[in-house]
Amino acid sequence: MKVLVINSGSSSIKYVLFEMQDSKVLTKGIVERIGEASAEVTHSVFLKGEEVKEKYEREVANHVEGLEFVVHLLTDSKKGIIHDKGEIVAVGHRVVHGGEHYNHAVVVNDEVKARIEELIPLAPLHNPANLQGIEVAEKIFPEAIQVAVFDTAFHQTMPAASYRYPLPNELYEKEKIRAYGMHGTSHEYVSKQALHLIDKPVDDSAIITIHLGNGCSMAAIKGGKCVDTSMGLSPLAGLMMGTRTGDIDPSIPFYLGSKLNMSFAEIDQMLNKESGLKGIAGSNDMRDVLDKRSAGDKEAMLAIDMYVQRIKKYIGAYIAEMGGLDAIVFTAGIGENSDEVRRLVCEDMAFLGIDLDEKKNRERKAVNRSIHAVNSKVQVWVVPTNEELEIASQSRALLGQVTQKSVH
Ligand code: AMP
16 A cells, blocks of 8 residues: 655655555656756665665756656656556655644545645745645545644644743634644654554653754643644744754844844844744854864853753753653654764753663764663663655555545
């Protein structure tokens, strides 16, 4: 049974084709610079387990042409993975914002599409492109079910005390201004993996998932359900990130406007694109910042201190909110690969029952692995995230619930 996962951006389409019997990636790739003079397509094939990337440069006028080219690559008579696009039974779409409507994945119908459109003001950069991806896939894969998997869905179990802002009620009631959280598919995937690994009844469990990529977020997960998360109405809130501030005093934008005469657009650009690690240390790439820090660069030292301090602050807050902690889970580019960041986050936390095994922490393996010391009360895990597999699994789960006729 084959499921295609699509992450459609404004000028790109990322795709992964899974064989669901063994959750195996058959092929994956990305079509970039759609609509420009020449688009770039990177398509991976796996030869004896080794990934081999093929690159194509060609004109791709729009998303329909982009996805048609992907189908051509998938079904190519010499190197293709499938004979016919009809073998794909479900297409799972990453959709950034599902608002308060969706706490789980859904099969796409007209109402779902209307809701994704309605939510564009909350995700102006992503929802339009996600919707476009769905509409294109409906045309190209008319036999498959289309499934929307929302990045906000996992966080919908948060209680009001976590998701409401102390603003006048009507801003929530009329405008739906509240915390939604992001990276939900990643937090869901790694928390499910961890809950299998920690050997504790799910109902009694309390875990913290820490997604540290270019964007960074954390989630407090009690009894298997998200009770708090660090991103808010938008992905700007919470931890310090590659280029985003995370939490700052909310009066700073007023100050920038009145004192420095900056426009909304300029402030938006500064807070989202020029801050975080980049703002303090000059690079949004954690590897560069760690290298500079090792070379004694003062700004890089400060950036890492700030980055780590904020993660610790959220760990403390979430332990207090959940009334305990069984496990911490690190994931995404930095969380999976930087033993130094993990070490610093867990440093001096033994009083909370968090004790790393330095040797295990330094091992480099792209598998689920524990890195805590034998006596550590809190388990610490590294779990490589796999948002695409989670989207594919949720899409397959919905296949059982619908007949294709009732969908189209
Ligand atoms: P992601 O958004 O999940 O792809 O993560 C991107 C971030 O992971 C970037 O800041 C990279 O610098 C960081 N990253 C990737 N590999 C490493 C590594 N070996 N050590 C430190 N950071 C890394």
